[in-house]
Amino acid sequence: MAAKEELKLLGVDVSPFAIRAHMALVIKGVSCEYVVEYLSNKSELLLSSNPIYKKVPVLIHNGKPICESLVIVQYVDEIFSGDGVPSILPTDPYERAIARFWAAYVDDKFFPVLRGIVLALTEQERVEKATETFAAIEPLEEAFAMCSKGKAFFCGDSIGYIDLALGSLLVWIEAIRRMYNIEIISASKTPRLSAWAERFGESAAAKEVLPEVDKAVQFGKMLEAAASAAAASK
Amino acid sequence: MAGAEDLKLLGMWASPFVLRAKLALSLKGLNYEYVEEDLKNKSELLLKSNPVHNKVPVLIHNGKPVCESTVIVQYIDEAFAGTGLSLLPSDPYERALARFWAAYIDDKLLPSWTKTSRGSTEEERAEGKEQSAVAVENLEGALRECSKGKPFFGGDNPGYVDVILGGLLGWVRASEELYGINPFDPAKTPLLAAWAERFGALEAVDPVIPEVNKLVEVAKMMQAKLAAEAAGASN
Numbered sequence: 455m456a457a458k459e460e461l462k463l464l465g466v467d468v469s470p471f472a473i474r475a476h477m478a479l480v481i482k483g484v485s486c487e488y489v490v491e492y493l494s495n496k497s498e499l500l501l502s503s504n505p506i507y508k509k510v511p512v513l514i515h516n517g518k519p520i521c522e523s524l525v526i527v528q529y530v531d532e533i534f535s536g537d538g539v540p541s542i543l544p545t546d547p548y549e550r551a552i553a554r555f556w557a558a559y560v561d562d563k564f565f566p567v568l569r570g571i572v573l574a575l576t577e578q579e580r581v582e583k584a585t586e587t588f589a590a591i592e593p594l595e596e597a598f599a600m601c602s603k604g605k606a607f608f609c610g611d612s613i614g615y616i617d618l619a620l621g622s623l624l625v626w627i628e629a630i631r632r633m634y635n636i637e638i639i640s641a642s643k644t645p646r647l648s649a650w651a652e653r654f655g656e657s658a659a660a661k662e663v664l665p666e667v668d669k670a671v672q673f674g675k676m677l678e679a680a681a682s683a684a685a686a687s688k
Numbered sequence: 689m690a691g692a693e694d695l696k697l698l699g700m701w702a703s704p705f706v707l708r709a710k711l712a713l714s715l716k717g718l719n720y721e722y723v724e725e726d727l728k729n730k731s732e733l734l735l736k737s738n739p740v741h742n743k744v745p746v747l748i749h750n751g752k753p754v755c756e757s758t759v760i761v762q763y764i765d766e767a768f769a770g771t772g773l774s775l776l777p778s779d780p781y782e783r784a785l786a787r788f789w790a791a792y793i794d795d796k797l798l799p800s801w802t803k804t805s806r807g808s809t810e811e812e813r814a815e816g817k818e819q820s821a822v823a824v825e826n827l828e829g830a831l832r833e834c835s836k837g838k839p840f841f842g843g844d845n846p847g848y849v850d851v852i853l854g855g856l857l858g859w860v861r862a863s864e865e866l867y868g869i870n871p872f873d874p875a876k877t878p879l880l881a882a883w884a885e886r887f888g889a890l891e892a893v894d895p896v897i898p899e900v901n902k903l904v905e906v907a908k909m910m911q912a913k914l915a916a917e918a919a920g921a922s923n
Binding site for chain 2 (some may be wrong): 489506515518520522524525526528533547548551554555557558559570593670
């Protein structure tokens with residue numbers, strides 16, 4: 455049998471990026487030590503493992519660090535594969551390209567405006583960001599129809615790459631609803647995503663990994679405060 | 689010969705993102721039809737093939753579109769796995785490193801360069817310059833780490849990161865004439881400077897990189913246009 459695999463994940467429970475990495479490991483059924491980081495007091499291990507960004511998540515596999523959530527997810531998918539092991543990315547090159555396209559869309563187009571709702575300094579700015587976020591979720595609603603082809607998740611019957619990319623943000627989408635009464639995913643406006651979100655939340659991996667929404671709300675309030683403080687000090 | 693692989697690339701000659709796709713196709717020895725788009729008058733095909741972003745490059749393979757330069761390059765490598773060079777390394781850890789650095793180029797290096805040349809205030813441009821210096825220093829380290837003394841990020845042969853960074857080479861060369869700056873200063877980043885020469889001289893690369901004087905011309909026209917707009921706006 456192969457030498458013992460040593461896996462350590464440095465993360466923060468409310469970080470969507472850490473959630474992606476953590477869920478990928480749970481989906482693969484591999485055990486891993488989860489090291490909770492405190493962003494105001496980052497560990498030596500985090501700083502030395504991710505000197506470029508100094509951010510979570512970092513996966514340390516047999517002492518070697520892998521950084522950036524989607525890079526980690528692809529790495530985990532490739533290292534832990536074989537008979538009976540669920541796949542995160544599709545095997546067909548074209549379907550893989552579609553999966554990568556939409557994951558990139560989530561990070562490049564959707565996430566920045568979603569985050570902008572929390573970091574907005576004025577009510578007007580918040581409304582602007584919300585409007586942009588509503589516009590940004592629409593292509594994802596369409597994409598779900600195209601990619602899932604009637605199945606439960608974006609990439610098929612089980613949670614895959616796009617599901618992780620977007621699903622990791624669901625805690626924040628719900629937090630934003632509670633904080634500002636802004637509903638990015640709703641049964642009326644985004645029925646497919648609304649149903650998908652429920653299925654995602656009900657999955658074993660999500661139940662194991664996703665934090666309570668109130669934790670994200672608390673974190674969100676901290677981010678708001680930090681954003682105003684930063685703006686005030688300029 | 690195998691059944692016709694229909695490969696079409698929608699592009700714009702000056703775009704570094706399009707150049708990435710061309711480099712990947714060239715390094716793999718693949719034939720394709722190139723369609724030059726007029727970005728002020730985008731074709732139906734482009735709009736239909738990339739409805740989300742309406743941008744180039746788009747690779748259309750047997751009628752199916754692939755969008756986003758890094759996605760396209762990985763697709764070319766995977767769909768044509770048996771042909772020509774392998775762009776992604778075979779070892780999963782090295783693959784993760786390659787993907788990390790490719791993302792770094794787009795998330796940190798490019799935005800810092802854009803800020804330096806197109807920042808709207810002097811403060812912003814100065815910040816861009818600082819960030820650019822850090823970014824190239826990190827990339828110099830990346831080249832050292834990935835190449836392990838060999839000529840390319842990919843080792844003996846060019847690979848994924850070489851292609852992703854290589855897409856910027858036309859503009860890197862033009863930068864010296866436009867701004868008097870060599871982003872890969874041999875004094876500060878000797879490995880990158882040598883890499884740029886070496887990669888640029890490859891038979892599969894040299895003919896594909898856009899001509900520097902044409903890029904300079906385009907940049908000067910854009911600068912003049914922006915200046916005119918700024919002058920008009922301040923009246």
